[in-house]
Amino acid sequence: MNDFLLIFRRDANFDLQLTPAQMQEVTKPWQDWMGSLAAQNKLADSGNRLATDGRVVKPGSIITDGPYVEVKESVGGYIVIRAASLDEAAELSKGCPILATGGNVEIRQILPMQS
Amino acid sequence: MLARLFGFEHIQIAEDIASDTFLLASETWGKTKLPDNPAAWLYTVAKNKAKDYLKHNAIFNEKVAVQIKNEISEAEDVEIDLSEENINDSQLQMMFAICQPVIPAEAQIGLALRILCGFGIDEIADAFLSNKETINKRLFRAKEKLREQNVKIEFPDSKEITQRLDTVLLTLYLLFNEGYYSSSGNTNLRRDLCLEAMRLNYLLIQNRSTDLPIANALFSLMCFHASRFDARLDKNGEIILYDDQDSSLWNDELISRGTYYLVRGAKGPQLTRYHIEATIAYWHTQKQDSTEKWDNVLQLYNKLLILEYSPMAALNRTYALAKAKGKAEAIIEAEKLTQLADNHLYHSLLGHLYTGIDQQKALQHLKTALKLTKNQAEKNRIKKNIKELGL
Known part of the structure; x- marks a missing residue:
C-alpha cells in the first residue's frame, strides 16, 4: 500500500455563497465519502480544509495576494488515502463530493523522504 | 493503600499482606458473624500486619546492616490514614502509577485488577481466558518494568495530567470492554470488571483535577452500556443481540446518568472517540427505530472511523447504513470491506x-x-x- 495525496480544487466563489444550513448539507456527503474510505481502512489522514485567502511569496521579497491561478481552480482542501496503485487511488476518488459541484481531484503519490 | 505505602520496590509485600488479610477475614467471618463495618475491619487488620512487617523487616535489616537504624523508629511512627479521602487519593495515585505506556495495555489492566480492585490471579486469568502462570508472569514482568523505570506512586503534576489521564482512561475503557465483550462464560465476573471500571472512572470524576470532559464522556459511555446489562445476556451468559433485547429490562436510572455525564462531557472543545461512542450509545437507548436515529448513528460512525479505524466500527457503520438508507446501498459499501x-x-x-x-x-x-x-x-x-x- 502507498499513500496518495488528494487535492481538491473548486470554484472558490461557490463556498462564499452558502448559508450555514446549506453548508451543513454540503458537509454530510463529505462525511459519508470519508467515512466509507475510513471503513475500508484506506483513509491515512483526514486532512484539512483551506481558507480561500492566500499570499504568494516571490523572489525579491515580493508578496502578492492569492488566489493566484484562476479562482475556479482554487485548492479547497486535501486528504491522504492508502491505495495499492495510482489507478486504485483514482477509482476511490470517483465518489468525492467535490465532483458534484464542478470541482476536481488531483491525485499524487507521496514519496517518503530518503533518510 | 498498602502498595502506596510500600512503593513499587515492595509491592509484593503489599499484595501478600492484602491477601493474608482477606484470608484471615474469610476464616474469622466464617466462624463468627460479620463485623459491623467489614471494610474498616479489613483496613485495620491490614494496617497492623503492615506495621508488624515493617518492624520485623527493620530488625532483620539491623542485624544484616547495622546502619539502618531509623527504620525502627519509622516503623513505630507509621500511621496509616484510613479516611475515605485518603483511600480515594491512594487509589487515584496508584491508577496513574500503573497506567504507563511502557507496559502493555493487557498488563496495565491486570495490575489494575490485582492492585486496585483486589482480584485474585484466578479471576484475572478467567477474565483474559488465560491461565494463572501466564498472568503471573505478565504481572511480574510489568511490576519489574515499573521498578526499573522507578515509577513513583504519586499524582502527576498539573502540566502532565491531561496526557497521563489519556493512558488511565484508555486502560479503564479496555477494562470495561474486557468485561462487556469478553467471551468468558463467567457472567458475574464480567459484570464485576465493568463495575470496577466504572468505580475507578467515577473516582476520577470526583477529583477536581481529573474531572475533565473526556473522563465524563467515558463514564457516560459506560453508563449507557451498563444500562443493558440485564437485557443483553441470557440465562447461559450468552449475548442477546440488540434487536432481540427486551427493552423493558434496560435500566432507566443508568440511562439518565449517562445523559447527565454526556452533557458534562460536552463542555470544552475536545471531541474524542469516547464522546462519539457515548453519543452512539445514547442513540441506542432510544427504543423507537426512526430514520433520524439511524441517520445520526451513521454520521457518528463516519466521524468515529475518520478519527480512528477499527473493524467493529466499519461493520457497525455498514449496519447503520442499511438501517438509514436500505440494504441495497449497504451491500455496495459492505462489498468494499475486503480487508475483513x-x-x-x-x-x-x-x-x-x-x-x-x-x-x-x-x-x-x-x-x-x-x-x-x-x-x-x-x-x-x-x-x-x-x-x-x-x-
Whole structure:
C-alpha cells in the first residue's frame, strides 16, 4: 500500500455563497465519502480544509495576494488515502463530493523522504 | 493503600499482606458473624500486619546492616490514614502509577485488577481466558518494568495530567470492554470488571483535577452500556443481540446518568472517540427505530472511523447504513470491506444484508461465517439464520 495525496480544487466563489444550513448539507456527503474510505481502512489522514485567502511569496521579497491561478481552480482542501496503485487511488476518488459541484481531484503519490 | 505505602520496590509485600488479610477475614467471618463495618475491619487488620512487617523487616535489616537504624523508629511512627479521602487519593495515585505506556495495555489492566480492585490471579486469568502462570508472569514482568523505570506512586503534576489521564482512561475503557465483550462464560465476573471500571472512572470524576470532559464522556459511555446489562445476556451468559433485547429490562436510572455525564462531557472543545461512542450509545437507548436515529448513528460512525479505524466500527457503520438508507446501498459499501474477508462477523453481516434480496448469496456468506467462528453461541445463531432463509 502507498499513500496518495488528494487535492481538491473548486470554484472558490461557490463556498462564499452558502448559508450555514446549506453548508451543513454540503458537509454530510463529505462525511459519508470519508467515512466509507475510513471503513475500508484506506483513509491515512483526514486532512484539512483551506481558507480561500492566500499570499504568494516571490523572489525579491515580493508578496502578492492569492488566489493566484484562476479562482475556479482554487485548492479547497486535501486528504491522504492508502491505495495499492495510482489507478486504485483514482477509482476511490470517483465518489468525492467535490465532483458534484464542478470541482476536481488531483491525485499524487507521496514519496517518503530518503533518510 | 498498602502498595502506596510500600512503593513499587515492595509491592509484593503489599499484595501478600492484602491477601493474608482477606484470608484471615474469610476464616474469622466464617466462624463468627460479620463485623459491623467489614471494610474498616479489613483496613485495620491490614494496617497492623503492615506495621508488624515493617518492624520485623527493620530488625532483620539491623542485624544484616547495622546502619539502618531509623527504620525502627519509622516503623513505630507509621500511621496509616484510613479516611475515605485518603483511600480515594491512594487509589487515584496508584491508577496513574500503573497506567504507563511502557507496559502493555493487557498488563496495565491486570495490575489494575490485582492492585486496585483486589482480584485474585484466578479471576484475572478467567477474565483474559488465560491461565494463572501466564498472568503471573505478565504481572511480574510489568511490576519489574515499573521498578526499573522507578515509577513513583504519586499524582502527576498539573502540566502532565491531561496526557497521563489519556493512558488511565484508555486502560479503564479496555477494562470495561474486557468485561462487556469478553467471551468468558463467567457472567458475574464480567459484570464485576465493568463495575470496577466504572468505580475507578467515577473516582476520577470526583477529583477536581481529573474531572475533565473526556473522563465524563467515558463514564457516560459506560453508563449507557451498563444500562443493558440485564437485557443483553441470557440465562447461559450468552449475548442477546440488540434487536432481540427486551427493552423493558434496560435500566432507566443508568440511562439518565449517562445523559447527565454526556452533557458534562460536552463542555470544552475536545471531541474524542469516547464522546462519539457515548453519543452512539445514547442513540441506542432510544427504543423507537426512526430514520433520524439511524441517520445520526451513521454520521457518528463516519466521524468515529475518520478519527480512528477499527473493524467493529466499519461493520457497525455498514449496519447503520442499511438501517438509514436500505440494504441495497449497504451491500455496495459492505462489498468494499475486503480487508475483513476472514472476519466471521463480516460474513454474518453480509448474510443479514443479502437475506430477502439474494437468498443464495446470503446462504454462502452465512456458511463462511459458520466456518470462521469458534464460538458456540455464535454458531447456534448463524445456524438459526440459515434455517430462516427457508432454502
